[in-house]
Amino acid sequence: QQQVKQSPQSLIVQKGGISIINCAYENTAFDYFPWYQQFPGKGPALLIAIRPDVSEKKEGRFTISFNKSAKQFSLHIMDSQPGDSATYFCAASKRHAGGTSYGKLTFGQGTILTVHP
């Protein structure tokens, strides 16, 4: 019940195109859904995050779409650029019992995005 499933495993997009990565979760207690970007040799860096009280959040070229009833959320990268080539992870978290702090992040398996110039 703690799993987060991510697809596709890899994605190739032409410069200027739209990259779409999908995630599905099982635990309905999750209430924080971040996306992370990771370059080789680096740690994950937060891109954008959403809570289940909204269906969409946009920050620049990055948009999260959230479907609470389907327990699915997706990342859309508009006008994809070669510099966006990286591994993307979706994740989910919930309030730690007894407090307001969010602790454990449960990650998807990752999507390797390649943007061709």
Add this chain to the structure above:
Amino acid sequence: DAGVTQSPTHLIKTRGQQVTLRCSPKSGHDTVSWYQQALGQGPQFIFQYYEEEERQRGNFPDRFSGHQFPNYSSELNVNALLLGDSALYLCASRSHRARGQPQHFGDGTRLSIL
């Protein structure tokens, strides 16, 4: 303003040995979490420390232990190393009081077991 720093960046050990990895959280952060990232996989949560106590633990054996110091820095200790412990070990920090504030990750320690 320094982010999360981890040391060492790379480490090579042999089976059966013990290892200690170190993490300094981002300035202003008091909560530290550790993750294990195997090659080609997403990070897996090991445990989280706040106020020098382990607050949450993932599905890792007791060979994995940790510590948090009064200055909020943290150590991850792994005993009786196995080949399967080869991975990138990531430290993440956040502020306990700031609701919704994201976790900031360091660049990790690459541990190789021979």
